[in-house]
Amino acid sequence: MAAFLFNGAEEYSYKMLVEYINQHKKYFPLYKTHDIFAYFENLIKAIVTNRPLVLLDSDLNPSEVAGVDESQVNIAVQLPDYHFDDINSVVAALQKSSSEITIFTSGTTGQPKKVVHSIETLTRSVHLGDRYKGQVWAYAYNPTHMAGLQVFFQAFENQNTLVNVFNMQRSDVYQKIAQYQITHISATPTFYRLLLPFEESYPMVQRVTLGGEKSDNHLYENIKKIFPKAKINNVYASTEAGSLFAAKGDCFQIPEKICEKFTVVDDELLIHKSLLGKSDCFKFDGDYYHSGDLIEWVNKEEGIFKFKSRKNELVNVGGYKVNPGEVEDAINAIEGVRQSLVYGKANSILGNVLIAEVHLEDGAEVTDIEIRKTLRKQLQDFKIPRKIKFVEAFLLTRTGKLKRS
Known part of the structure; x- marks a missing residue:
């Protein structure tokens, strides 16, 4: 069975994860920890037992966000009795969970805002099948935010291996790629820029994904040199809606099956409320949410566009x-x-x-x-x-x- 997680010098197998889940039948509805394995264990237990969960950054000051009672942080709650025979049964329980997970926006330009998601919206972009088995993912995102959750679900549901490289120095990231023969990396453009300059290429990497920020052709060209055999794609996701679009290069295409869920007003992309999580902070124009993202059409008839900027920037x-x-x-x-x-x-x-x-x-x-x-x-x-x-x-x-x- 594949390893579940490599974190520094620590290795955690899927068998060990199941044992921890079965042994410790308590969870923290509001949890702050620097231990990424403990964080994942708590996340999984909440989901497979259909419990609500609020994801908090390990260094979060409750005054930064509204609606968080500091006295309830890291207070354990007893779970009903359960037993999972193996990781397959854990994954199956996750896939049919009715949990609601509360996450916060990144605070790139202001105070973080609370958004509540179902497991269905969080796992909307997960791909399953034999072709996704055996992948080794560099875990380059904060695990409490949307992008980190999406990488986790993609890897976990396919029982892939995660290698934690979040906030690591350039030399350490390259060392992990070589040591664990990492095949997939998903990260912000800032992460990839911090890998420059580079001394050698890493042909074992099969796919590189960028998301969370606007990227550029100069960065793509450097990524191609570092990871010469990797397919490069760009994803558009938000805390409010999860993953919506993917692209090769900087041109995105609205999928035909959800094309009626979007409209553009004064170059701003508006998203239908049916694609969103729940939040008291959302302001709608009829049934549509102002994303704040400005776009330019490349081919309007085919729904192909480029992102220009954030409206408030x-x-x-x-x-x-x-x-x-x-x-x-x-x-x-x-x-x-x-x-x-x-x-x-x-x-x-x-x-x-x-x-x-x-x-x-x-x-x-x-x-x-x-x-x-x-x-x-x-x-x-x-x-x-x-x-x-x-x-x-x-x-x-x-x-x-x-x-x-």
């Missing part, structure tokens, strides 16, 4: 609406740049001016003058940052994405 510069992502793409494509972050700073004359923070690859020598010279060939003057700052690192959210607030 546009910066007003002298009356022009600037998409920081467009400027970041241009900066990130410059040789020696690992990643950039562009944002607006209040200005009494222009409303805002653009500031760019730039993180260079190790050993790279790139000046602000060189960056501006390159940008002038590609962008209008009002899109060129007024100030360029070189930084050693960026603040990230708990989900591993750039923190833009």
Whole structure:
């Protein structure tokens, strides 16, 4: 039987997981822990016994989110008697569970918001079958958020192996890929950018998936060099709706079977309420939810589009609406740049001016003058940052994405 989880020096088998589930018939409805195996054990026990669960980050301060009673965190509740003969029976119970799982948005641009999901919506994108057996997944997401849950369910329902690499340094990630012969990686573009520069390629990786942030062709080209035999795809998922679209490159296509569940108003993608979890924070326009994601059609008749930016990330510069992502793409494509972050700073004359923070690859020598010279060939003057700052690192959210607030 395949290993369930490698976490540092610790190895956990599926047999061990079943034994823990059978032996410890209590669970924590609100649970905070740094122990990822204990977290998964608690998650599975709640689901297979049809119990509600609130997922909390291990370092969460309850004041950050509404509706969390700190006195109830890590208080165990007795479960009714049960017994599972093997991992197959655990998976079967999970697949028909009526549990409701509460998760929180990542807080990329504001306070995290609470969303309640059924197991059906959380596992909507899971693929099952013999072709998915024997996969080894790099676990590169925070386990308490949507993307981490989706990777977990995909691996767990196929009894694959997970290798925890979340928040690891570049050299450690590469060491884990080689040691455990990792075949699948799903992570944010920020995660992949932090793998640069690289010294060798890893042909054992079969599939690379990007999600959670806008990516760019420069990053795709580097990923192809690091993982030369991997198929690369992009996924669109949100805490509010789970996984909705997949793409090769940066063009997404709305699946025909759910095409009537979407509409676009003033370039913003709106999602029908039937695809969402439940939340008091949702605001609807009729039956549709404003996703906050701005898109541009590539082929409207076939439902093919590209994401442009988040609506609340546009910066007003002298009356022009600037998409920081467009400027970041241009900066990130410059040789020696690992990643950039562009944002607006209040200005009494222009409303805002653009500031760019730039993180260079190790050993790279790139000046602000060189960056501006390159940008002038590609962008209008009002899109060129007024100030360029070189930084050693960026603040990230708990989900591993750039923190833009």
